[in-house]
Amino acid sequence: MAECHPVGFQWVMEAKNRGATVIHVDPRFTRTSAMASSYVPIRSGTDIAFLGGIVNYILAGGLDFREYVVAYTNAATIVNDDFVDAEDVDGLFSGYEPDRHAYAPTTWQYAGQPEISAGGADTDSQRATAGPLRHESHGAPISAGVHRDETLQHPRCVYQILKRHFARYTPEMVERVCGVPRAAFQEVCEAWTRNSGRERTTALAYSVGWTQHTVGVQYIRTAAIIQLLLGNIGRPGGGILALRGHASIQGSTDVPTLFNLLPGYLPMPHHAQHPTFDEWVDGMRHPDQKGFWSNARGYATSLLKAYWGAAATADNDYRYDYLPRMTGDHGTYQTTLNMIDGKVKGYFLLGQNPAVGSAHGRAQRLGMANLDWLVVRDFFLTESATFWKDGPEVATGEMTPDRCRTEVFFLPAASHVEKEGTFTQTQRLLQWREKAVEPPGDSRSELWFFYHLGRLVRQKLAGSDRARDRAVLDLTWDYPVRGAQDEPSAEAVLKEINGYHVDTGQPLSSYTEARDDGSTAVGCWIYTGVYAGGVNQAARRKPGSEQSWVAPEWGWAWPLNRRILYNRASADPQGRPWSERKAYVRWDEQRGAWTGPDVPDFEPTKHPTYQAPDGATGPAALAGDDAFIMQADGKAWLYVPTGLVDGPLPTHYEPAESPVRNPLYGQQANPARRAYRRPDNRLNPSPPDPHSDVFPYVFVIGRLTEHHTAGGMSRTVRYLAELQPEMFVEVSPELAAERGLHHLGWAHLVTLRSAIEARVMVTERIRPLRVDGRPLHQIWLPYHWGGQGLTRGDSANDLFGIVLDPNVLIQENKVGTCDIRPGRRPTGPALRDYVAEYQRRAGMTTGTDRKD
């Protein structure tokens, strides 16, 4: 965190100054480790084993916050008796279909549920379209009626299943799998549990490197299980916070830049599953489910009204037919492969530099070299704008500048200080940003670019009588512009995102006002309230000293300015704070309402003892202690009966590339991982497959404080470039001795994709681990370098192949295997020959990864 979020890290230092224990678990000793109370080295890719060990420590010792767990989680819920745990099938859950590399999740359901729930209806298309991603703001739909055993004794209740599932994740197993000494592991377990309960809470902050694994979603699920068992969700000082890789990454999923989501986590319709408006809406919610997602029809209708205004009416299903449809996997990596295969004509890159920043850089560049046109909007000419004339494939002879068919348009972009708008950070807090200076020269904001692009496209289509053009021509595209450059008003966009009454134009103040009759238009329902009262609430800047400690008048948090989600859980089932020290939201019997320094995340006057009448659905079905109001059963999910494609419980699998045989199961890697098995995407062999010894080392990539992601904003800036002026690789003294590497000398790393070179940094910050009884070397590389900018070097991402988490299609590029050798890599065509030789040694003549 000190490396990548130094400004946020000041609060960790502040907490430490107040007596907090800071524990840092990381494959290498970083600037964070330097400040931590204790540092725990770990083998990259083994976090589920590590966290699972903590789950086991909690459950075996009966250290869970039992009252919280029974009341607010699904621990008591009974699971279908056909469910078979991965513990019993050597690492596979029931329902695995080897030929599809996928699960039929029917048996994972709660007992008494209908045969299949909507969320799990078609796993093939779920997998292709990263269906689980839309559950970011809520659980998958299920029917309301579930069986519970609040004594937690039933052998098929979630609590007992969980206990059995993690029973083998002992300190000895953690040491064997992760290379973490038992004493260090014990210290983490004790610190975490000691700091949780009625009187204390623990926050877990992770950085997005956690997501970049073939089991990334399950990493975070394991963390959620721990935080729920210890009662650390919905309470002050608790929670799970994702430290994003850039400003407003939270915002870019809320109002998404993802192929499978519409604003507010509404799913992008699928052509086969959602042919009609009703089927689309029913895909979001179960007809008789509990909770606020039962209003999905109102959110969906209002979004279509925001898009198509007067053209969207009840008679035409609010122009649902205008919405694009997914036909399969349109994710960034599938798209890259489609480019290579000639299936993509044009591509926009907006502040993204896949030639350096995405896994399998060679595939990225070969793909982009096979387009009709490419638009790059950035501050500088990045590698993704120049690959065709001086990229690595030009050097190897695979690309010839005068024959590269792609026409590249480079358009300079305005930086964040040169435009206005909001940032949404990890707490869901929107903060308005003023424009400080005019962008220089031809630089323009994204808003300017897309508004005027849309305007010009509509101009060109004007008068068209083709049906396919109607969706564009009928769009509401009427943002006011101002200034010499006709800059659209970002506040007008924010107002549309907030939503308004169609007849009066008055802003809505709550998403509960969204209607399914076309009377409201809402750009992103979860943001409703950010423009309440016609005021830009995100621009509020009341100092903390002039308001309560929760500071509700600084910026605006979704939903409804709530600073802590699910804060009903900060009170006990009767509505009393768990402790005065951790008091937050409580039931005020006299006023007959929930009260506290934050906006209660509950129906304001619903009594804690309220029980829903039979047959109730939606919010009315939520009982007075159903704290997790967006979940279909009102409970937080320790066990996920539907909505994930790789299992209802986290299970340790080895990374797709690992030198270690999975010590826990016969199943080596995530059986449902998304692999693209083709010759230009070979993965290094792992045990038990032969030739895994060709790539004996684990490599990990990451960031340096001095540079930003793919380097386009830092290698181009002299004051930053000089602070880390050259691509390097960190190795331990032991590995340096083993491979003959010399400090400040050259080394090159090889995988089945490519070979890259770097200067050697021999440092004790990297230390060998003992894994499964044998020494294991890890290597660390920054991924900031590429062929452009003031400092240039090989790209670490060129080493990776493409293999993804199946739930959300995020690449595994935080861990891989490689060889490392002294000296520089071959240049020119010899580089490909060199890699081919490794492919031959690895037995890859037709090449794919494991079939398991």
Add this chain to the structure above:
Amino acid sequence: MDGTTSLSGPLDPAPDAGYPDPPPRMGFFTDTSVCIGCKACEVACKEWNEVPATGLDLLGTSFDNTGALTANSWRHVAFVEQRRPDFRWLMMSDVCKHCTHAACLDVCPTGALFRTEFGTVVIQEDICNGCGYCIPACPYGVVDQREGDGRAWKCTLCYDRVGVGKTPACAQACPTESIQFGPLDELRERAERRIERLHSDGVPEARLYGHDPGDGVGGDGAFFLLLDEPEVYGLPPDPVVTTRDLPRMWRRAGLAALTVVAAVAAAFAGCSSPGRRS
């Protein structure tokens, strides 16, 4: 104050320099125990003061690619990797010490170096003639001549910012308050409390450096909390203002000169060979 103490020993430098009613002496307290090595201080300094880039040299000294305080680096973050026996990684943002007795200032023949009303030491770039006398005079090796320019450059403690009530750029940018700016008296008190706290928290190796007005430079305007011996960070253990002994040296030199004159005179007096007379 007599002429001897103004070159060594405790002193409030601004009144000594002739400011009749100066503001409090301002300085830096750099607490290395909370430095996260982000180098924001280095960048903020260069941005504000328009200091040239230093070039792209991978030094291999941990994450330090700046190397030293130079004409083109007025803040320098040192990174020290230690095994003792547990591994430890020390970080420390170094800067000009703005000595109470600043030899650089004493030796400057042009008046380019001057003592500000805040008690800090600043080089005026439009007066400096590049003679370089200040460079060997500095006991910390801070002052440096810029290549291709010839003039001497160093931290100004953001004289332009401080003059309008602003915090120096490095302290402003520091995310963890490792670099603290303020009246030196307050900083010294704060530092004493911090040391006590660290000692009671089981960090006995914490110590202050440059805080003592009785030291060889009369105390630094920019002082530090260190977690190891100064040498570990590349700091001199017992710096002495290089001009401290000048009066004594001049007295000696004067005596020596007199002696020489006397000896020469005696020699001439004793030489009576007529053949030597022209």
